[in-house]
Amino acid sequence: MKTLVLVAHPKEQDSLTQAFLKQALTFGNQDIKRRVLSDTQVDGFLAQDEMQDVLQAERIIFQFPLYWYSAPANLHQWLADSLITPYKEKMSAKELGLVVSTGRPESEFALGKKQGYSLSELLRPFAAIADNLGMRMLPYFVIPQFEYQTDKQHQQLLIDYLQYLELPRDHSFSQREEWFINRLAQLTKNKDESHYQQTLSMISQQIAERGERLTELKDEVAMIKNIEEGDL
Amino acid sequence: MKTLVLVAHPKEQDSLTQAFLKQALTFGNQDIKRRVLSDTQVDGFLAQDEMQDVLQAERIIFQFPLYWYSAPANLHQWLADSLITPYKEKMSAKELGLVVSTGRPESEFALGKKQGYSLSELLRPFAAIADNLGMRMLPYFVIPQFEYQTDKQHQQLLIDYLQYLELPRDHSFSQREEWFINRLAQLTKNKDESHYQQTLSMISQQIAERGERLTELKDEVAMIKNIEEGDL
Numbered sequence: 001m002k003t004l005v006l007v008a009h010p011k012e013q014d015s016l017t018q019a020f021l022k023q024a025l026t027f028g029n030q031d032i033k034r035r036v037l038s039d040t041q042v043d044g045f046l047a048q049d050e051m052q053d054v055l056q057a058e059r060i061i062f063q064f065p066l067y068w069y070s071a072p073a074n075l076h077q078w079l080a081d082s083l084i085t086p087y088k089e090k091m092s093a094k095e096l097g098l099v100v101s102t103g104r105p106e107s108e109f110a111l112g113k114k115q116g117y118s119l120s121e122l123l124r125p126f127a128a129i130a131d132n133l134g135m136r137m138l139p140y141f142v143i144p145q146f147e148y149q150t151d152k153q154h155q156q157l158l159i160d161y162l163q164y165l166e167l168p169r170d171h172s173f174s175q176r177e178e179w180f181i182n183r184l185a186q187l188t189k190n191k192d193e194s195h196y197q198q199t200l201s202m203i204s205q206q207i208a209e210r211g212e213r214l215t216e217l218k219d220e221v222a223m224i225k226n227i228e229e230g231d232l
Numbered sequence: 233m234k235t236l237v238l239v240a241h242p243k244e245q246d247s248l249t250q251a252f253l254k255q256a257l258t259f260g261n262q263d264i265k266r267r268v269l270s271d272t273q274v275d276g277f278l279a280q281d282e283m284q285d286v287l288q289a290e291r292i293i294f295q296f297p298l299y300w301y302s303a304p305a306n307l308h309q310w311l312a313d314s315l316i317t318p319y320k321e322k323m324s325a326k327e328l329g330l331v332v333s334t335g336r337p338e339s340e341f342a343l344g345k346k347q348g349y350s351l352s353e354l355l356r357p358f359a360a361i362a363d364n365l366g367m368r369m370l371p372y373f374v375i376p377q378f379e380y381q382t383d384k385q386h387q388q389l390l391i392d393y394l395q396y397l398e399l400p401r402d403h404s405f406s407q408r409e410e411w412f413i414n415r416l417a418q419l420t421k422n423k424d425e426s427h428y429q430q431t432l433s434m435i436s437q438q439i440a441e442r443g444e445r446l447t448e449l450k451d452e453v454a455m456i457k458n459i460e461e462g463d464l
Contacts, residue, residue, distance in 0.1 A: 068311045069357035070302060077305035080242070116363045117356055124353050125301035131348045
């Protein structure tokens with residue numbers, strides 16, 4: 001699947017989160033492209049070859065920090081400049097994902113909590129865009145307070161992020177397992193580098209944990225089937 | 233009350249809606265200021281005197297066309313540039329209003345309708361901003377399909393718009409009546425111009441209709457009071 005990540009960050013060069021996510025792509029497959037939206041864009045800033053990437057992608061990801069409960073201005077500018085006739089009608093059947101980094105904990109985004117509104121509520125304009133264009137909305141992917149996360153959380157983030165970009169929307173356990181095995185094979189080619197080694201051990205651990213969970217789930221499903229035959 | 237209208241429209245000069253709303257302000261009182269956000273703004277574009285208007289205003293209105301279910305990019309840029317320390321903390325207790333023009337009928341903004349989401353849902357980021365800053369959110373003011381509206385609808389819009397800018401949030405009937413009388417007095421000074429005459433007759437009609445409604449309501453309230461004394 002061809003995935004295009006459009007990064008909208010006014011200070012992309014200074015962002016540790018964006019640097020990490022960019023680095024993460026070196027572990028990803030060849031079908032992921034990443035483009036940073038210019039902050040000084042003008043009408044029609046999107047060059048022809050950039051629009052080709054959009055049109056060729058099966059999955060488009062808007063990746064941005066939450067600015068005043070919305071995307072930064074340059075993403076809004078991009079929407080106005082790019083989602084025009086005749087491009088508009090060519091967006092249908094593509095998937096739309098959101099990778100949103102926040103400076104506040106995710107738990108604050110709820111009724112009665114400090115931010116008052118859920119991310120599902122605040123990101124609703126993107127759902128409306130997806131509906132309007134006939135795109136399929138993916139669940140949003142939130143990265144809360146990246147700089148406060150531990151190394152272990154960062155490693156987990158790397159895996160979750162790549163899976164968000166690469167795996168089919170309603171992927172099965174076996175597709176997820178397969179993904180791990182593929183990445184494992186890729187990583188062992190680079191076994192000299194300690195950074196890769198870390199990730200390798202992380203992934204191995206994940207496989208083991210997920211394998212156990214899978215076995216448990218299979219048992220549960222078998223049990224349910226026995227109890228409620230006919231109902232399934 | 234000092235009201236500041238911040239117009240965010242990438243093509244403000246070409247917009248019939250914005251031209252109409254600008255013209256409407258000539259009927260308004262002296263406490264309304266209007267500023268058009270620049271489309272080619274850069275970081276810190278807001279000059280010192282412009283920020284003074286923001287700080288002095290008791291009611292701030294964001295006036296914009298709905299672009300992809302949100303505000304145009306230049307309003308998002310303004311938010312990022314202006315709502316910063318130390319200005320942020322000076323926003324509390326101000327009122328925040330939204331004047332939103334749409335290219336689609338208002339009825340389409342609903343579950344299962346063509347746009348799928350209500351304006352209350354789509355404009356939620358602004359409610360979150362108001363909450364964050366301790367501002368008081370006014371109901372939004374929507375102008376659907378201005379160019380398809382009749383002259384009579386435009387006259388009504390003029391009145392409703394000015395009242396939205398000028399009247400206190402939870403105004404009473406008598407405040408509304410008083411507003412009409414004040415405007416009437418102002419307009420009779422310009423009785424030579426037919427445009428003003430039209431508006432004059434419109435306003436007179438409004439006063440008559442509202443007067444009748446007021447009498448009815450007073451009767452209803454008196455009746456309820458008689459029936460359910462103690463409960464009120």
